[in-house]
Amino acid sequence: MFACSARHPCCTGQLRPDRSLHCTPPLRRTHVPRARKLIRYGALIACAGVWWMAGLYLYLSPKLPEESALRNITLRTPMRVLSSDGALIGQFGEQKRKPLQFADIPQSFIDALLAAEDDGFFEHHGIEPLSLLRAVSELILTGRKGSGGSTLTMQVARNYFLTLDQTFLRKFTEILLAFEIEARFSKEEIFELYVNRVFLGHRAYGFEAAAETYYGKPLAELTLAQHAMLAGVPKAPSRNNPLSNPEKGKARRDWILGRMTILGMIDDRDRLLAQNAPVTAAFYGQVVEVDADYVAEMVRQKMVERFGNAAYNDGYVVYTTVESKLQQAAHDALLKGLRTYDWRHGWRGPERRLAPREEDTPEQTLARWQEALRAMPVIAALPPGIVTTIDEVGATVLTQSGDSVRLAWEGDLNKVRRYRSVNQTAAPVKNIEELLSPGDLIRIREDASGWRLTQVPKAQSALVSLDPKHGAIRALVGGMGFELSKFNRATQAKRQPGSNFKPFLYASALEAGITPSTVINDAPVVLDNLAAAEIWRPENDSGKFYGPTRLRDALAFSRNLVSIRVLQRVGVRPFIRYVESLGFDTEDMQANLTLALGTHTYTPIEIATGYAMLANEGFKVEPWLIDRIENAKGEIVYAADPLVACPECLDASVSTVEEVRMEDILGAEVPEVRAAERVMDPRAAYIISTFLNDAIQRGTGRRARALERQDIAGKTGTTNGPRDAWFSGFNRDLITTTWVGFDDYGPLGRREFGGTAALPIWIDFMREALPAPRPAPPMPPGIVRLRVDRDSGLRVKGQPDNSLMEYFLEESLPDWQGDSGGELGNGSIEQIF
Template structure:
């Protein structure tokens, strides 16, 4: 009989073994681990993937947890060769005799075999395959490798796979940070993940935990004091969702899209770790600045009323005289039925918090203020004095009502509104702005995106206005027209007439009478002042004489897409639509000396094992490359090296960005844009008390779009404000009132220490001119000033009759 059984088992082995998978493949197995996205400084931005998993190496697993898990599952793990003969005999005999699974018998190694290679069907053949695979796994892998595979794969409830993910899910901490009782609680989950986890059934979970602790004591892993202390510890588990550390949803979504483009659906489950270029501190500053700017804009235009009006508890009496307090008194006396109160709570649960604006429902009003039910279930108060008494209702983008006389003019019981914390424990009435905004900041040396906010709130709209919203930049685009003019021989001192002009050569065949924003005309104006004060008529005349084709060719040269550009004189006023990312990329060239750098977001990508599988190699704006090539140790015909830029000694080659603008022109344009901040349309930015920043406002017809782009040598930032449906912003809204305040608030935190002035490039000459005529003067007469010129385009001198080579070339141009 025994011989027959032996022959039967041998035959079964010969039959099954050729079909078994190779145990060595476990070393190459890819756990279904979500993709994680981090900021440049290592803080979590987002996580994508269906299964929560955080793999651990054996040396990262605390000994107390190892003892707890082995006490629960396989206390002979480090001694056996993959199977427990005694336990197997019991399990196999029960399967043969009853056809049902009874007692255990599976070692940790057998569970690894089942979890990675086999199905969960309860059959004798599956069990025998499990045994054979366990023996093969023990031959191919070390005990530590096997233990790692088990710890990182097992399902532990609430979408957590692996014990590190379970520790984060149930306790919000890493496995090594847990107490022994908490580690034992986790060790007890695999027996019944859906029933024994401490959230679904804390009583059963505790009973299983205490049994494990007792077994640890019997195995000599705990003394009686430790056992008593661990068993006395209460169950503290609660659900911990994804602990995002940096609010950068638009950034995370951009990374997700790029990763899916690179790796397909495997991006979600192959454990990729993406390190971005975003600085967490700058990202927080960008978000706060954008939200603050939108709320300030919104407050200027009035309150639009409650988001919803829910049924009040009882019909209100018909008012005879709304100026008396009968309505308030009636509502004060209203009792809220429990059923209605529950409906209100349901309504609040379904309302998301948007950009730190919390939903709440008015439950009672009085002469002193209003009581509201907050989304979190608490009751809060809005005061009449100092808050509600100042509320003025929105009528149009240009008008508001007078201040309210009573609280009933503002709120009623059942109104669902937004509130915001005032920071001192009190609350203020608020609303979600209808207007939207975008902010993006780049490092101009290589295009690294340091912060990006694509809108008011990702939960409100996933449309990324930085990369997807093509809007007219208005005067924000003028610096590139002026750069083209400087390259053509115009100087910052050239006089151009700011006078009315009538044009009929547009594609629409309509008569066009452009104006300045002020409605005034200023006569002959130096080019510097025209950019500083954003004179539209000067810009049109510059483009008219420069030529549309010549201008678009220049835009092509420096990297702007002109393929769908309407080629007419309205281009002088920024009528061709670009995204904020397009605009900030253009301003980066002005900041870095004329190099075209491409914005990039991903710095490096690591696989699940921590190996770098992709590293960014951005093109660098290398202003010192020519100087460094003159160093004797560097071959001018060889690629420049990274450390040659940093300390002139390295061996890693540098990817140089193409220089598409004359650095002399970027220097002069920057000086003009510094004037725009010190005395022009961007003068609100003087509050920063910096001399190293330059920038330009932009406002389009309506106005519908408000812009500000500005920079120093370390950071370039573009902000935009407008409505997604192209509604009007209001007749008193401009780039300097709607977009610039956001830029100021951000750059106050982001710009860093004030930089010393950039050195003047060779080929630029600084001469004294007459501020009225733009002509060169000698000495320092009254009304004169210093101006920058390209050395081949010097200004005329009054002493020689007002002529120069450059002037002769430009005769009749303006």
């Protein structure tokens, strides 16, 4: 049998079988099956593809990162500024990032991320072939990426080494690099690389930074719902983050929770609880643990000066000398002191008036007020509020959170005095309508008794606290609020210190031979002011004159006329040379008698540095802030080497500084020290310190007795106007200077002195900052204690009722009472009129 061809003659009947022509059937045509052809063509294509892929690999492989580059991956990590005890002070950088170790990542977050991005991560070797084949096919056909296919490893390759171009060449490079990464790193290391690099919106890079940005907490403290929310952000950081689009973020979160259930990571109960959880995200800035903006800015400037722009991105960690407890106490004390000073001078009225408009509904009015509050910053820890209603018993105030609080009439509003001038306030208001109206934008604060009306102070202040042993800055506040003014008054504001500078005049007097019991007349003095071509008639702050006054009492009670006469005796030029030898800047210092009243300008930190000499037996230390700098690997790239006040180093029996047990001085073992220069006679420093102890116990600083300590010494300072109020005080462990004034040099008002405006800040700070009392430092050699008459300052025998014990330099002893006169410094009354 054969199959007949339609065109063959035998089959068409044109030839019969009985004819002579032998009719044989045609040969059968052989057909190649279609499947075999496809296999053949597929093999050819595959071979071509293999050759093409091999060529592509040979082309791309030299361009892949070297193994060293893979192993030395660095993150663009911001600079972090820490206190000495590790509290975060500030963070600077283009990207917010806080790297995590795999061991610190909570399991619920690991599960959520794997469910969202790559549930086979711990099984595959860098790629998922089926998902990748689908994605690559779409790239070949369309030239665009249409569906996912990237594993976490591939995303690490892309995030660290490649561009975001959606091309086949980049995708193939990504695959090759994923294999390299899998060969070089463990799965845990790859997971770390991913969670620390991925962008998650709002300048947050890495999930720890995202957790702090959206929830104000570390990743380890978040809930399952929050973990799932964050795990959904990488797919579309701008659309899926919980702030920009909480609805889409929640939908993505709930899908991830469903995937986790399917994969057996959580059960239905946990899924339902998490899916029903509200979206709680809000924008949180850097999680700063202590208020030290001015300190952070000082560090930032130093770091940029040292490292350039790399300071912002190379992950430096800067440890400062600031102690978090002391810094926070300084910040709080300064704000309290300014609020108290400001409130004494009366309330200036609301910041703005947003009265209800007739055409607005109550809902529209409330919305307008809420919008206004959202735009108002919290200043000096004082939140804004808008008065919504008033009645006989108080006022209702809308806050930024949308809640309402009450200001009581009795005990608060009925005591408010209106501001008239810096020297005058009005009588207390008689009814609330004189004070507040609906729509008034005001400031409020909360204390133990409830909410109170307040206002943002207009005066400014600064505080700086040093360790006198080596000058380490323990606390520094440069103003009421860094958000208001970045001008650092602690280091930049040159102001007249007034009587706060007198201790250095009196120290020069002791070294010049004047004794603590020298009696000098506190009486009017009239001098020509040659610079101003006028007569100068200086006075005491009280306007009174106190007659013959011993040198000790003259400093303790800040007698201006005595100080002028002391400077006349010491000499203006010698005094300038003396303070220059102490390390004070004397450039442009006016060589006249006004120097006795502290007219040359200095910054608070310069004054504090000077007082450190009184606390450390006369050594010149320099203030310093940065203790050490670590790079991203934790290696120390800088360590401070401060000058140290080291009396033992000057002992004749000690040949080298290294022989001194510096751990006894600094409280910790150290390899070497640099001994500071002694610039003040330690005996003068000791005696002046006793003068300043008297200033606290019975003089201008007696408010400080509230601390109930015998080991503190200090001095007030007030300038004409008064425009500047100062207090500097110390013990052997800490020296602190406070200043209060206006940036525009406006007057502080009547009855405002160093003891009323600046000293309360010092007291509140030192109450928290001072360590437990220690025994008094030993009296330096070369000092003699003698009994003298209170009135004449002359040496007496026995123990007469009108006598007291006094310290003297052994070479400058007073005469015996009854002897005939003597040189200045030997107990005589100085007759300068």
